[in-house]
Each structure stands twice: as C-alpha cells, then as structure tokens.
Amino acid sequence: MKRLLSIISLSTLLLITACSKNNDTKPDFNESEKATLSIQFDNIVGDKNLVLNNGTYVNALGQQFNVSLLQYFISNIKVKTTEGQEYTVPQDSSYFLINEGDAATQFAKVKVPVADYQSLTFTIGVDSLRSTMDVSKRTGVLDPAGDHNTSGMYWSWNSGYIFLKLEGSAPDAGSADKKVRYHIGGFGGYSAPGINNIKTTTIDLKAAGIAKVRKDRSSNIHLFADIMKVFNGSTNVNFATNPSVMSGSFSSLVANNYVNMFSHDHTENQAL
Amino acid sequence: MKANHWYILFAIVLFIVGCSKNEVIKEEIEGFLGFKKPGNFPVPEYNLAANPITKTGFELGRALFYEPRFSRDNSISCGSCHIQSAAFTHHGHDVSHGIEDRLGKRNSPPIMNLAWRKTFMWDGGVFDLDLQPIAPITAHEEMDETLDRVLAKLKAMPKYTNLFKAAFGTEEITTAKTMKALSQFMLMCISSNSKYDKVMRGEDKQAFTAEEAQGFTLFKQHCASCHKEPLFTDESFRNNGIGIGAVDDLGRYEITSNDADRYKFKVPGLRNLQYTAPYMHDGRFYTLKGVLDHYSSEVKQTPNLDPSLQQNGRLGISLSEADKTYLLAFLNTLNDDTFIKDKTLSEQ
Numbered sequence: 333m334k335r336l337l338s339i340i341s342l343s344t345l346l347l348i349t350a351c352s353k354n355n356d357t358k359p360d361f362n363e364s365e366k367a368t369l370s371i372q373f374d375n376i377v378g379d380k381n382l383v384l385n386n387g388t389y390v391n392a393l394g395q396q397f398n399v400s401l402l403q404y405f406i407s408n409i410k411v412k413t414t415e416g417q418e419y420t421v422p423q424d425s426s427y428f429l430i431n432e433g434d435a436a437t438q439f440a441k442v443k444v445p446v447a448d449y450q451s452l453t454f455t456i457g458v459d460s461l462r463s464t465m466d467v468s469k470r471t472g473v474l475d476p477a478g479d480h481n482t483s484g485m486y487w488s489w490n491s492g493y494i495f496l497k498l499e500g501s502a503p504d505a506g507s508a509d510k511k512v513r514y515h516i517g518g519f520g521g522y523s524a525p526g527i528n529n530i531k532t533t534t535i536d537l538k539a540a541g542i543a544k545v546r547k548d549r550s551s552n553i554h555l556f557a558d559i560m561k562v563f564n565g566s567t568n569v570n571f572a573t574n575p576s577v578m579s580g581s582f583s584s585l586v587a588n589n590y591v592n593m594f595s596h597d598h599t600e601n602q603a604l
Numbered sequence: 605m606k607a608n609h610w611y612i613l614f615a616i617v618l619f620i621v622g623c624s625k626n627e628v629i630k631e632e633i634e635g636f637l638g639f640k641k642p643g644n645f646p647v648p649e650y651n652l653a654a655n656p657i658t659k660t661g662f663e664l665g666r667a668l669f670y671e672p673r674f675s676r677d678n679s680i681s682c683g684s685c686h687i688q689s690a691a692f693t694h695h696g697h698d699v700s701h702g703i704e705d706r707l708g709k710r711n712s713p714p715i716m717n718l719a720w721r722k723t724f725m726w727d728g729g730v731f732d733l734d735l736q737p738i739a740p741i742t743a744h745e746e747m748d749e750t751l752d753r754v755l756a757k758l759k760a761m762p763k764y765t766n767l768f769k770a771a772f773g774t775e776e777i778t779t780a781k782t783m784k785a786l787s788q789f790m791l792m793c794i795s796s797n798s799k800y801d802k803v804m805r806g807e808d809k810q811a812f813t814a815e816e817a818q819g820f821t822l823f824k825q826h827c828a829s830c831h832k833e834p835l836f837t838d839e840s841f842r843n844n845g846i847g848i849g850a851v852d853d854l855g856r857y858e859i860t861s862n863d864a865d866r867y868k869f870k871v872p873g874l875r876n877l878q879y880t881a882p883y884m885h886d887g888r889f890y891t892l893k894g895v896l897d898h899y900s901s902e903v904k905q906t907p908n909l910d911p912s913l914q915q916n917g918r919l920g921i922s923l924s925e926a927d928k929t930y931l932l933a934f935l936n937t938l939n940d941d942t943f944i945k946d947k948t949l950s951e952q
Contacts, residue, residue, distance in 0.1 A: 466654055467734040468780040476738050477751035477779040488738040490729040490859050522731040523723050526860045581861050 359446045359546070361417045366443040367545050369411065370552040371452065373430045373438050374597070375402060378560040384432055392564040395571050397502040397512060402432040402559065403485060404496040405473070407462070408532075409442055410453040414542060419444055427458065429473040429485060430557075439552070449543040452553060453534040456591060457495030460530065463519040490579060492519050495529060496590060498562060507575035514562065515578045516587055527579065529587035533594055541599035552600040558593045565589035635948070636662065639719070642796035644804045644834050648719035650733055650791060657788045660771040665789025667767055668782065670951040673757040674737075675703050675747035682737065682786075683951060685712045685746075689944050691876035692716055692793060698887030702746035709851050711887035714880055716943070717873065719791045722839045726869045726885045729859045733790065734783045751779055758782070795875050795943035803937070804834065812937065819934025826921050827931075829912060836874035836938070842910040843867040845903035845919065849886050866907050878939040892935060896928045 359365070375382040377389045377399070385400050406428045409421045421442045428440040462474065470476060474493070476486040485494045494517040501511050518527035535555065537543060543551045563569040567585040569577075577583050636659040639652060655661075668674070670683045685700055686692040692715035694701065700708035710726050724730040730739060740746040741754060758764040758777050765775040772781050802810040812820060823831075832838040841856040848867060856865035869885045883889045889898065903913050903920035913920055923931070943949075 464731070466651075466780075467732070467783050468654075470780070471778075475779050476735070477755055486738070488730075488735070488742050489725070491731055491735050521860060523728060524860050524862070524865075526862075579858070579861065 358448060361413055361415065361445055361447050363419065363445050365446045365547075367446050367547045368550065369442055369444045369449070369543060369545050370550065371406075371409070371440045371442070371454075372552055372554045373406070373440065373557050374554060375430075375432050375438075375557045375559055378558065382432060382559055389560065391560065391571070392568040393570055395502055395504040397500055397563075397571065399432075399498060399500040399559065401497065401499040404430050404456060404557075405458050405485070405493060406430055406440055406454050406456065407458055408455040409440065411444055411449045411543075412451045412453075413447040414450045415447075417447070419447075423462070427462070427473055444545055446545055446547060449545065450538050451534055451536050452543075453532060456531045456533060456587075457517070457529065458493040458519065460519040460528075463492050464522055487517060487579070491522065492517050495531075495587075496562070498559065502571040502575070504571050505575040506572045511575065512571055513576045513578070514586060516583045516590075518579065518583060527581065527584055529584055531587055531591040533591055535594060535596050537596055537599060540596045541601070543599050544601040548604055550600070550602050550604055554597045554600065556595050556597050558595065561593035562586060562590045565592060639791060640794075642794065642801065642805075644801060645717075645720065645796060646834075649722050650719040650787070652719070652791075655734070655784045655787055657791060658771065660767075661785055661788040662792055664764075664767040664771040665785040665787065665792075666949070666952065667763070668758075668786050669789050671758075674741055674749060674754050676749040676753075677703050678757075679703055680747060682715075682740070685740075686715045688946075688950055689879065691795070691879040691940075691944055693880040695879065695881065698882050700740075700746055702743070703748055706745040706748070708743065708745040709853055710885050711882065713872070714876065715790050715793050716795050716875060717835055718793065720835050723870070727856045727859050728841060728870055733787045734780075737783060737786050755779065755782065789949075793943075793949055795940040797942045798875065798940040799937040800934075801834070801940075813933070815930055815933040816937050819930035819932070820937075822923075822927050822931055823934050826923070830871045830910075831874050837871045840871055841865060841868040842871055843869075843906060843908045844899075845906060845909050845913050846884055846888065846898060847904040848906055849888065851886075853886065855885070864908060868908055874935060875938045876940055876943065877935055879944055892932055893928065896923060896931060899923065900928070 377387065380387060380389065382399060382402065384402070385398060388396060388398055390396050407426055408423065409426050410418060412418050421444065425442060429437060430440070431437040458474065462469070476488070478485065485497060487494060494515045496514070496516045498514040499512065503510060505512050516529055518529040520526060520528035520530070537553065543553050545551045566588055569586065569589070574582060577586055639657045641648065670681050672678045672681045674681060680703060685694040685697075687695060689695070694712035697712065699710055700712050702708065713726065718733055721733070722731075724733065724736045725739065730736045738751060741749050741751060755777055764777060768777050768781060769775045771785055799810055802808055803812055830838055830840065830842060854866050856868040857863070859865075877883070877892055881890055883892070883895050889895045899921045900923040901920060903909070905914070905919060
C-alpha cells in the first residue's frame, strides 16, 4: 500500500513536471528565432497616474504643477537573458517616441530572440551617431518633419533632437505666463564639445517578473515612468527660478534626475 | 614600322579630341555643367558623393528655393531674404525679416560657396547643409512653418510631383529629398570669378593695380589670419570687439554653453561685400569704411575678445587712413559680378 502510494505520487509528480515543462520549455538562445517583446511606458507622477492638463501634482519643494505635454525618446534597446546572453535590437528598429497624448506610442515593440530575459537596457534620448547621420537616415520618429503628433522634437537651430519634452504650468513658475517648459537634449556637440545629456538605464526584471518571449505568447514589460523624478532627485527643481530649461547647463541636472524615473512594475507573459 | 606607330598615335589623338569635343557640345546643349571646383579653391567639405548634383535635382532645388509655400502664410521664400542681386543676402536689412514683419536678431548670411563651409549660421549651430533649411523654415520670426505642413503643400502640387520624379525617380516627397534638392541648388551657388580669383588663377592676364596690391599686402598682414584665403574665413568663432548688442546675443555660447564662447560669432567670408551691406552678425555697420574704422579705433574690451585684437598693449589693428583706402581697393577685387547675374541661379 505504502509502495503503491509512492508510485502514484511519483507518477503524479512526474506528470506535473512534464506538464509544466511542456508549457514552458526554456528555449535555446538562437538569434534566428525571434518573437515580439513589448515594453510599456506607463507615465505616472509619484503615487498618481499622469493625467494631462487636469491632474495636479506637487514637487519636493511643495510647488504645485500640472502637465500638458510629455514626450520622450527611447532608443538602442538591449536585453539580457537569464543565462546571461545579451541581444541588441538592430538600430534601425530601435527608436521610439513615447507620447503621453497618444496611447499607441506607449508600447515599444521589438523583435528579440525567443528566450527568458532578466534585464532591459535602453537609452533615454537619441545616440550621438544617429544625431549626426545623413538626413536620409532620419526616418520615422526621427524625421525632422515628423507628423502632427511628433513634431517639435528636433532643434533646427542647434542641430539635434530633444530627448525629453515636458510642458505644463505651475502657480509658482517664474515665467510671465506661469508655464513650465522643459526641453532637454544635447548629444555632446558636433564641431565642439557641448552638453551631453544622453542617458542609459538598465532595468532589472528579476524581482517583478522576467520576460518570457515565445512565438505563441505575448510578453509585455510594464514599466512606470515617474515624471515626478524629472523634478525631484539629486536636484530638486524650483519652478520659480527655473520655469524654462532648454539647452543650458541646468539641463544636465534635470537629465541626471530623470535617468532614475523608470521602474519595473510587472511583466505580463500571456498565451496568444 | 615607324610610320605605322605615328598612324596609330594620330588615330588615338583624333579619338580623344573627338570625345572631348562631343562632351563639350553635349554640355552646351544641356546648359548644365554640374559641380565644378574652382581651380584656386580647396576640396569641398560637403559630401557630394552622398548627394550627387544632377540637372534635375538642381532644378528642383531652385524651384524649392523660390517657393513661398515654405512659409506659414505662403508669403516668403528662401529667396526673399537671400536675394541674388545682393549675393543672396537681405541687402538693406540689419536683421532677418520674416512673415508678418517679424524681426529676428541676426543678419541674413549669403548663400555662397557653401560646399566649403564646416558649419552654418552665425553661431555654427547647424553642422550639415542638408539640415540647415529647417532652421529658417521653423523659426517663429522667419517662416514660422512646420516641415510636415510644407511637405503636405508640395505634395498637393503636380508641379512638384513631376519635379521630384524627374530628380529622384519617384513622385515621393520626403524630408530627405526636399533637403537634398535644396542643397543641390545652394551648392551650385559658387562665386569664384572675382578679379582676385582671376589674378590668383592667372586668367585673362588680370593683375592688381598698385593700390589693390598694396591693399592685398596689408590684408595678408592684418586680416588673413581670420579671413583665410581663398574663402576669406577660417570658419572659427571669435569676438571681434564690436561690443555687446542691444539684445545681448551670446553667439556661439548659445550652442556650446561654454563660457569661453560668449559673444563669439563665425568669422564671415569677405566675398561680394559690395552687394551685402549691412555688415556683422547684427548688421550694425552700413559701410565697409565703418567696419575698418571699428577695427582701427573702436574695438571694445568685452569677454573673450580675440587675442589678435589686443596686441602690443592696444585694442584693435593699427591702420592709417591710407591703409584703409588700400584695403578697400583690395576688398573691391572680391566682388563677383557674374555670380549675382548668373541667370541659372535666378527664379525661373
């Protein structure tokens, strides 16, 4: 009886193991076997969801603000498997403009080899190589013409892209119209060294869920982008003294803040 | 045997002559010689291999250059502030004059010999000619238009779908093709037939007069270190001591955020000055005599004043009135009448 029980339990265990194995075979890393990985940029402000125009928020200095426009470039996406293999998405397919006003843009979809991924690396902004490339290579979101939703992310007078553009208003703003305008760019200069605000961040996925990329599944890494961290961090921004931040040296302090704005909330690995 | 050799050589010579003659005739018929580097000019900076200049590309670029739809209210074209008779500047205007009578803060620079420029604008903020037009198109105080709306306006016109097809093989109108075509036109705006050029190339038995020669000597002594021949600029950014203007324009600093660049502006070329008054980044001098007087006796000590203008314990350059007369005579040899009258560069 005891022996029968152990046989039954062993078979059950085997069966369970087999089943789970069938459902989730860890694939061999093969760069020719690719599937879609989606990265969701969910913009929030501190503990609240970001609501354009109507949401009211308070920065670290106790100054109220709202946000009317938020756009930023994400590029040069790289992932690392649980086994440690790295894969860099081909550059031509690795530029995304996240726009809070257009939900479809908040999912950056890339093709990566079928595998389990433990971390994600990307650039916030546009790398210097692409920033100096021939105009014929500047297509899609990098087209200086853009479309009606994306225009205004290119500095024509100081050739280069705006990496992050955040506009809104604040009662304490030191500008006549009480507006705050943060246009952060700067790829390091072409003919002379200039401000370099190209930032790269790596997100560890292990704690909140690795991404299992399979051909018959959809994998979505759900990131939070906390806009409060544009203003709060190593520099707590004061709207009274800095209502408008563009190409000056203060922009680097803001970039040093927002490099920390991304966090991993969870990953959705679902059967299609 | 020997006679045979001569025979073959004669045949080869005939063949070569025949070929080159055919090409000359062909070019005359087409009336388009393409991009030709003047004999006394250096190798161009612009990457011509990435945008080969063709007759149809140049013609499209010319049509675009004179197209008022580039401005928001369709009132001004590139050619409005870059007028050929003024060597493609806005003669008589100190600062740029855009739609709705809006005024900018800097003087319209000439569209001339751009293939040899490393950077564009008074502050060098644009590093590629193909990206340059986007600045005046989108500037609030100039054309105040967006590129996507410009492209939409062009796409609606059969004239442009035809011209783009002729130039690039398809009717597709994109940012890149529009910019490359504009570059083709601007690159062809070459001024290289001044008296100075002819003297330098030893053409037409031209020679400087005694006054001009004297001026040339003075020029090489006092001016050429910044206004480097044959384009008369070393492409550097300098504060020439004209003093801080009414709008406190920081110049190159606006691009680099480097304190050592405050009040520095691109050294301008000196060709065709007869047609391009007023002078300096904000057009504050109306005559060349005024410019020379500035350098001799009005240089002001301001942050980052160029070291070459504060030597031997004095500000500026030591020039007598006679020296100024000679210098003006030399500068006059840099005017190129054929450039401002070249019909192929005019609105058709």
